[in-house]
Amino acid sequence: MVVTRFAPSPTGYLHIGGLRTALFSYLWAKKNGGKFVLRIEDTDKARNSEAAAIGIVEAFKWLGLEHDGEITYQSQRDDIYKTYIDQLLDEGKAYKCYMSKEELDRLRESQMAKKERTRYEGKYRDFSGEIPEGAEFVIRIKSPESGEIIVKDGIKGDVVFNVKDILDDFIIARSDGSPTYNFVVAIDDALMGINEVIRGDDHLSNTPKQIVVYEALGFTIPMFYHVPMIHNSDGKKLSKRDGATDVMDYKKQGYTPQSLLNFLVRLGWSHGDQEIFSFEEMIELFDPKDINKSASIYNTEKLNWLSAHYIKNTSNAELSKLLEEYGLILSSHDKAEILLDEMKDRSTTLVAMKENIDEILKVPTEYDEKASKKAFKEGWSEVLNNFLTKLESAQELHLPNDYHKLMEEVVEEMEIGFGKIGMPLRVAMIGKMGGPGLDSIMAILGKAESIKRLKKCIGTQRG
Ligand code: GLU
Helix, strand or coil: CCEEEECCCCCCCCEHHHHHHHHHHHHHHHHCCCEEEEEECCCCCCCCCHHHHHHHHHHHHHHCCCCCCCCEEHHHCHHHHHHHHHHHHHCCCEEEECCCHHHHHHHHHHHHHCCCCCCCCCCCCCCCCCCCCCCCCEEEECCCCCCEEEEEECCCEEEEEEHHHHCCCCEEECCCCCECHHHHHHHHHHHCCCCEEEEEHHHHHHHHHHHHHHHHHCCCCCEEEEECCEECCCCCECCHHHCCCEHHHHHHCCCCHHHHHHHHHCCCECCCCCCCCCHHHHHHHCCHHHECCCCEECCHHHHHHHHHHHHHCCCHHHHHHHHHCCCCCCCCCCCHHHHHHHHHCCCCCHHHHHHHHHHHHCCCCCCCHHHHHHHCCCCHHHHHHHHHHHHHHCCCCCCHHHHHHHHHHHHHHHCCCHHHHHHHHHHHHHCCCCCCCHHHHHHHHHHHHHHHHHHHHHHHCCC
């Protein structure tokens, strides 16, 4: 069974780069009928925040990415790590190192002076001399001293590391006894049965160390997939400046979970030239072997395009539910269907959709100056008055077309162009140019409200 995981360090918000590897891991597990587990790597007491851990869970909930089983918190597993430290010490695969900080600093300096890679040289590896009295110690693992470590990577192929270039006997427990990052990651992945690790390739250089731990403890090494980073359009690592990177900011900006997930799945993965993937299709088609070997480029236009696509193709009932989260309650509006039909084709995000809807539903407090200049030209009040008369005496007004007919009558009777009524009427209704068809706007507002806005305009506007 395929078991994948997402293992964020809760030191801040959930970054979209992290979410993308979480999504890949989720899809791969689900495609194989396997499990996707969540492990919070909260061992860095100084940098962790509980709020960040809660934020990660909240983001998962919003996106509908469910993890299997309970969440594992590394901070609760010290006893487990300690057992393995003791085991390695007993087996002579790890040892206590009493080197003081000063001595280590001196070693580093001399290596730097010789332009050598800074590394621990194994002074206490097979030490038989006198141990400095009362000295503190750290615990180091015995790494291989020569040869190669090969990371079998499903994206990059076999990545060969020369031990001499990358390893030394690295610390697995600090002087206060706390275990270190690469040690606990390997143990947790092994104990949690993770057999496929999908993570950012910023972790590739950690993998040889983790392999040393796997081997020392006799654990099976998982398959790795190190996913290339997401870059901005300048080819640099994605940062806050490039737009939202906190997953929950996407929600605030009005993107639906579907559009964000679709956007993310295509960042670095492709299936032919297909762009739109339902969640089910993502699960069916995702395969980490199709992840690109080079960095992917973050493209806001693409996200907006997807977002517009999903809004357009979401049912009105669902949209109205989604909009409620943005403070727009349409359930009691009798023309909600017309409103949503009109607006779903012209809104990129839910926030934009709410704004577009507000622009129609809110009574305009002032009329746009430029629009007024164009609209209120000679004869406009006569045109609007004629239309008002028709509106007031009309019986059955429901659909946009009912309003359209009234406008047509005015145009024909007065022998004027459509613009002569369209422009002043539009400003009377919404205070400016733009927006959906006037007939739809009036159908949405209804007869009484349309009359009110029309009268206000005729009464207050000069020209
Ligand atoms: N905790 C690590 C991070 O948030 C990820 C560890 C891993 O995926 O192996 O960067």
